[in-house]
Amino acid sequence: MQQRHLGRSGLRVSRLALGTMTWGKDTDAEEATRQLTAFIEAGGTLVDTADVHPHAEEILGTLVGDIVEREDLVIATKAVARRDDGPFGGGAGRGALLTALDGSLRRLAVDHIDLWQLHAWDNNVPLEETLSAVDAAARAGKIRYAGISNYSGWQLATAAVKADFPLVSTQVEYSLLERGIEREVRPAAEHHGLGILCWAPLGRGVLTGKYRNATPSDSRGASPHYAPYVEHHRSERAARIVQAVVTAADGLGTTPLAVALAWVRDRPGVAAPIVGARDTNQLHHSLNSEDLTxxxxxxxxxxxxSDIELAYPERPLG
Incomplete structure (x- = not known):
């Protein structure tokens, strides 16, 4: 698998990342082990998780040093989202963030996080306080790089300018069905040197084409955890885009999944799409997209x- 630098940083990551959102929920530890093994064997290095998926972090922690050496893996996790009702159970306050980081380190059974990401903007906390926690974590040697997630364009730019410890990435939803980041987030990321990590690069599974006629009983769309997550992208516009992807796949002799993933993987500024899978067979289909341009x-x-409308001020007046 090809490797890319994350933004203008020195951190190199595989151009496909493994997501772990379903680990510990719809994906058990045994299946997670098979997925990570297949990913590593394909040359993958970047694995993404979050503190709000504690079981996923715990499962990954049992595998580091067992099926993969620590130095061969780029571990990315997140903090900010609320985990519990306690005073440090969520949010972007300094105490909450550093508490969350210690919890992630404990569950992952590592002494540092390669890429620690702020999961969301917090209107209730001064940005300076949030960024001070990132700086403290870096000074303590608990993180190597820092990034953000789900920030708007102005939020990204403000954080990038104010951060003492440089931000190297932004993680956002990006696919043929969700191109909103092209208005302001992508230009801001490019200007400030942040690489883009894409969650839901397959349109939450809709771009695979499996939801065109019905909801498969073994799909995320039928899962009690993720049905609303998938439903978000089931629309008439999405149906037109999915049909175009299916037509392209037929013409190329490949799968709609590979076409959709190759499209987003090679968009400007993208370092890596993040793919999750129900099982290892499904993951292999994503890994096979590496051969498609x-x-x-x-x-x-x-x-x-799939084009979106750009108007003033994103597109200057003529």
Whole structure:
């Protein structure tokens, strides 16, 4: 698997990342082990998790040093989202963040996080306080790099300018079905040197085409945990885009999944899409996309069918 620098930093990551959102929920520890093994064997290095998925962190912690050496893995996790009702159970306050970090380190059974990400903007906490926690964590040797997640364009730019410890990445939803970051987030990330990590690069599974006629009983769309998550992208517009992806896949002799993943993987500024999988067989389909580069004509057709409107001020007046 090809490796890319994360933004303008020196951190190199695989251009496909493994997501762990379902680990400990719809994916048990045995299946998670098989997924990580397949990912590592394919040359993957970047694994993404979060403190609000504590079971996922715990499972990953049992595998580091067992099926993969610590130095061969780039571990990314997050903090800010609320874990519990306690005074330090969530939010972007200094105490809450440092408490969350210690919890992640304990569950992951490591002494540092390679990429620690602020999961969301917190209107209730001064940004300076939030960033002071990042700086303290870096000074203590508990994190190597820092990033943000789900920030708008102005939030990203403000944080990038004010941070003493430089931010190297932003993690956002990005796919053929969700291109909103192209208005302001992507230009801001490019200007400030942040690499883009894409969650839901398959449109929450909709771009695979499996929801065109019904909801498969073994899919996330049928899961009590993730049905609303998938439903978000089931619309008439999405159906048109999915059909274009299916048509492209038929013409290329590949799968809709591979087409959708290759499209977002090679967008400007993207370091890595993050893929999660129900099982190892499904993950292999994502890993196989490494061999696909979309022809310019097909990429242009997909750009067109999924295009979003850019107007003033994103597009200057003529």
């Amino acid at each position: 979309l022809p310019p004509a097909i990429r242009a057709a997909l750009d067109d069918v």
